[in-house]
Amino acid sequence: MDRIDVHQHLLPPGYRAALEANGVVAAGGRELPDWSPASAEQVMAGAGIGSAVLSISTPGTTFLSDPAQADQLARSVNDYAAELSAAAPRTFGFFATVPLPDVDAAAAEAVRALDTLHADGVVLLGNARGVYLGEEGQEALFRVLDERSAVAFVHPADLPGPAVPGVLPFAADFLLDTTRAAYLLVRNGIRQRFPNIKFVLSHGGGFVPYASHRMSLGIFTQTGRSPIEVLEELAGFYFDTALSSSAAALPTLLTFAEPGHVLYGSDWPFAPEPAVHYFDAGLAEFPGCDEATRDAIRRTNAAALFPRFGAVPAPVPEPPLLTRLRRRARTRIFRVIARAAGRR
Template sequence: MQRIDVHHHMIPSGYRARLAAAGIAEAGGRDLPAWSAEESLAVMDRAGIATAILSVSTPGTTFLEDPANAVELARMLNDESAAIVAANPDRFGFFATLPTPDVAASAVEARRALDDLHADGVVLLANARGTYLGEPGQDQLFSVLDERAATVFIHPADLPAPAVDGIPPFAADFLLDTTRAAYLLVRNEIRRRYPHIRFILSHAGGFVPYSSHRMAVTIAGEARRSPLDVLDDFSGFYFDTALSASAAALPSLLAFADPGHVLFGSDWPFAPETAVQYFAAGLDTYTAGDAELARLIERDNALALFPRLGTAAPAPAPSFPDRLRGAVTRSVLRGMTRLMADA
C-alpha cells in the first residue's frame, strides 16, 4: 500500500454528460468506462496504491469549440477534483485540466488551480485540436508553469488525422502523439527555456526511449546543437509505467531515463483492473531482488515531485477479500509475465 500512481483518470458524471451531449461515448477508441472515487479507492487497495493523482483524459475540453464553454468546463472539473482531494487528501491528488488550445485562458486557469485550489500539477494533451504542445506561441502558459515549478502531465490524444481502420488510437497512435509533443518541446528548446517545469510523459514516453538517438541527430542537425545535449533534454523528462511495465519496455526505459525519473502509473479506469494488475506484476517481476529499485519507481521518485505525500498517513490495509483477490490475480499474472519473458 505504498505506490503513488501518477497516471490515474477520473470521469465525473457531469463531464460524462457533457461528452454525451456532444455525441462522444469513447476516448482513444475505447468506450468510456465507469468511474467513481469509491471504485478508484477499491482498485487502489487491491493494487497496493496509497495515493493516485487524478487527471481527466482526452478529449478534456477540446471538444468544445466555444472558448467560454471550455473555460467553464475546466473550472468545473478542477473544482470537483479539488473537492475529491479535500475529502481524501492522503489518497488522492489531482492534475488540473486547462482549456487548451486557448493559451491565455489556460494560463489564467493554471494560475487559479495551482495557487487557489492547490493542484498537484496540470494535465496537458499532447495535441489540442491539432495544436501540439511545444509549438510556438505558448510562452504565456509556460511562464506561469515555470514560475511555480509546476509538474505537467502530458497525455496523448487522437492524432489530428483519420484513424487507420482496425488500429484503435490508444494502441499505437497515442504513443506517436506523446512522441511528437516531446520532440517539439526539445526541438523548440522549451525544456531549456523553462527549466523549472517537470514534464511527465505518459506510457513510458511513447517511442521516445526507443527513437531518442534518431531524433537527437535530426534536431542537432537542424539547430546546430550537440546530439548529446539533445539526448540530455529527452532523458530529462519524467516517464510513467502505465501499460509499459514489461520485460521489453522497462529495460530500455531504465537505461535511458535520468535516475529518479521513472514513476508508477496504472491508467485506470481506461486500463481495466486486469491490465493494471498485469503490468504491476510485470514491475514486480522485473524488480524482484532489487527492493530499492522497486521502492524508487513505486514511491520515492514521485515523492520528489509531490513531497506533500510524504507526510500522508499510511493507507489503510485492504479487506481480507480484497487482499486475497489481489494476491491471486498478481500471482497468476506474475507467472504469465515470467513465461512471456522466458519465451
C-alpha cells in the same frame, strides 16, 4: 498500500454528461469506463496504491469548439477534483485541466488551479485540436508553470487526421502523439527556456526512450544543437509506467531515463483492472530491477515531486555501473557522428 500513482483518471458526472451531450462516447478507441471515487479506492486497495494524482484523459475540453464553454468545463472539472482531494488529501491529488488550445485561458486557469485550488500540477494533451504542445505561441502558459515549478503531466490525444481502420488509437497512435510533443518541447527550446517545469511523459514516454538517438540526430539536423545535449534533455523528462512496465519496455526505459525519473502509473479506469495487475506483475518480476529500484518507481520518485503524500526521499543513488558505461559509450559515438556531420 504505499504506491503513488501519477497516471490515474477521473470522470466526474458533469464531465461525462458534457461528453455524452456532444456525442463523445469513447476515448482513444475505448468506450468511456465507469468511474466513482468509491470504485477508485477499491481498485487502489487491490493494487497496493495508497495515493493517486487524478487527471482527465483525452479529449480534455477539446471537443468543445466554443472557448467559453471549454473554459467553463475546465473550471468545473477542477473544482470537482479539488473538493475530492480536500476530502481525502492523502488518497487523491489532481492535475488540473486547462482549456487548450486557448493559451491565455489555459494560463489563467493554471494560475487559479495551482494557487487557489492547490492542484498538484496540470495535465496537457500532446495535441489540442491539432495544435501540438511545444509549438510557438504557448509561452504565456509555460511562463506560469515555470514560475511555480509546476509538474506538467503530458497525456496523449488522438492524432490529427483520420484514424487508420483497424488501428486502435490507444494502442499505437497515442505513443506517437506523446513522442511528437516531447520532440517539439526539446526542438523548440521549451525545456531550456522554462527549466523549472517538470514534464512527465505518460506511457513510458511513447517512443522517446526507444527512438531517442534518432530524435537527437533529427534535432541536431534542424537546429545544430549538440546531439549529446539533446539526448540528455530527452532523458531529463519524467516517465510513468502506465501500460509500459513490460519485459520489452522496462529495460530501455530504465537504461535511458535519468535516475529518479521513472514513476508508477496504472491508467485506471481506461486500463481495466486486470491490465493494471498484469503490468504491475511485469514490474515485480522484471529481473533487471532490484528492490530499491522497484521501491523508487512505486513511491519514492513520486514523493520527491509530491511531498504531501509522504516524506521526501533520500537522494537517488548513482545508476548501476553497466548503465553508466553504456551512456559513456553512447556519448563517444555521438561525438564522432557530430564531428563527421560538421565536416560535410
